[in-house]
Amino acid sequence: MQDIYAERERLYFLPVGGTAMAPLAGLLQAMGHDVEGVDSGLYPPMSTLLAELGIAVRIGWDPRKIPADLNRVIIGNAVPRDNPEVEAVLRRGLPFLSQAEAVAHYVLARGPSSLVVAGTHGKTTTSSLLAWILEDTDTDPSYLVGGLPIWNHSGFRLGRGAWMVIEGDEYNTAFFDRGPKFLHYRPHVFILGPVEFDHADLYPNLDAVLTAFRAGTAQVPKSGAVVVNAWSEHALAATRDATAPVVRVGSEPGCDLVLNSWAPTPEGGWAELRWRGENLKMFLPLAGYHNAQNAALALAASLVIGLPATKTLEALARFPGIARRMETRGEAAGVTVVDDFAHHPTALGVTIAAARQRWPGRRLVVAFEPRSLTAARRDFGPAYLEALSGADLVLVATPFHSGRLAEDEILDRDELDRELEALGVESLMPGPDDDSVEVLLPHLLRGDVVLGCSSGSFDRFHGRLLEALEAQSGG
Secondary structure, rough: OOOOOOOOOOEEEEEOOOOHHHHHHHHHHOOOOOOEEEEEEOOHHHHHHHHOOOEEEEEEHHHHOOOOOOOOOEOOOOOOOOOHHHHHHHOOOOOEEEHHHHHHHHHHOOOOOOEEEOOOOOOOHHHHHHHHHHHHHHOOOOOOOOEEEEOOOOOOOOOOOEEEEEEEOOEEEOOOOEEHHHOOOOEEEEEEEEOOOOOOOOOHHHHHHHHHHHHHHOOOOOOOOOEEEEOOOHHHHOOOOOOOOOOOOOOOOOOOOEEEEEEEEEEEEEEEEEEEOEEEEHHHHHHHHHHHHHHHHHHHHHHHOOOOOOHHHEEEEEOOOOOOEEEEEEEOOEEEEEOOOOOOOOHHHHHHHHHHHHOOOEEEEEEEEOOOOOOOEHHHHHHHHHHHHHOOOOEEEOOOOOOHHHHHHHOOOHHHHHHHHHHOOOOEEEOOOOOOOHHHHHHHHOOOOEEEEEEOOOOHHHHHHHHHHHHHHHH
């Protein structure tokens, strides 16, 4: 593999604080480039990461303050075309790349073969599992993950080994590139988790989603492989145009890797698997059958690239976990507060089921913020009802993007409230001016587990709830 670029460039991230942009900024800084950026505002954990890396960040858009001697601007998908700094970049003719193009230009050009993890759900967990396996088995990998692994809070690693793990987002790349990010990642192995309709603001229907993933699987060379979640009929359908070998992971006997059984425990679970005639046994320190599927995908990808099964299974048994994936943030007044990124109905449902496994016999309280444009839509009301019915007490905050949707498009929380109560699930629906912590606090009991789910900061819900519980108990 080629050595790290010797030529140093001055790079400007616009914006710098996103879950994909901040780790990439750190990775390019580790390669020797001078990196700085701008954003409208920062919040943990990315604000903490950027501070730890010493990356200069300016808050507030101001075209006059864009440095004059830049080599390139890296533009993320969080800024629209009418952003004043975008307009200045275009007017001045500054060279620019999207975040995904920058990964290809600066990182993949060094020579590592990419292992791209895609799908509607489980990307961060599966890519973190795979990154951990490669690191724990001394392959000296590079990786770029959309979350923050517990063992490496930067979310990136620059190695000199042959492989790079990349979380492949299906969301649009930038205002000038409406295609999915993973189309830029040159996959040698494309690991495809479950596929469902999501991102209604970008994809009009399921067929459009399938078209995007089919383009991803079709990019893989015949010397590579497509590892697919065979539990998902849509994921299987997305492999239609693949010319590379398709490795199926599922519970059916015809799959290449068969997950024969899953025995959950409070600490995780045991799985019995079969890989092309060989019986394997796996312990996974993560709760939930969906995580057993994620681990099986990571295991299959590891075996496809030639890692020994024994060492791979040993690595999985030691997996440290990921921030914001059923992460216990603390306990106060006998109440355990847990953080999770779940926001799509399917992810929310399996996360609630996993919490039941992790904390059996305890009352489960779910506080959910419909953060994304998709999560805020009325169409998902029945699916959210099914997912949230697995809780004992539910709080659904005001949809974050209510102002960007017509009234008849917004999630009907009044109807959700009535239907949850009819199922015997107590529910709270705070108004737009209400504080979710203040609304929830009087309803909590010693022994509760509060699962706070959002794809964003949720107004520091978890930390503020712990502070309020401590104050209430006199701690």
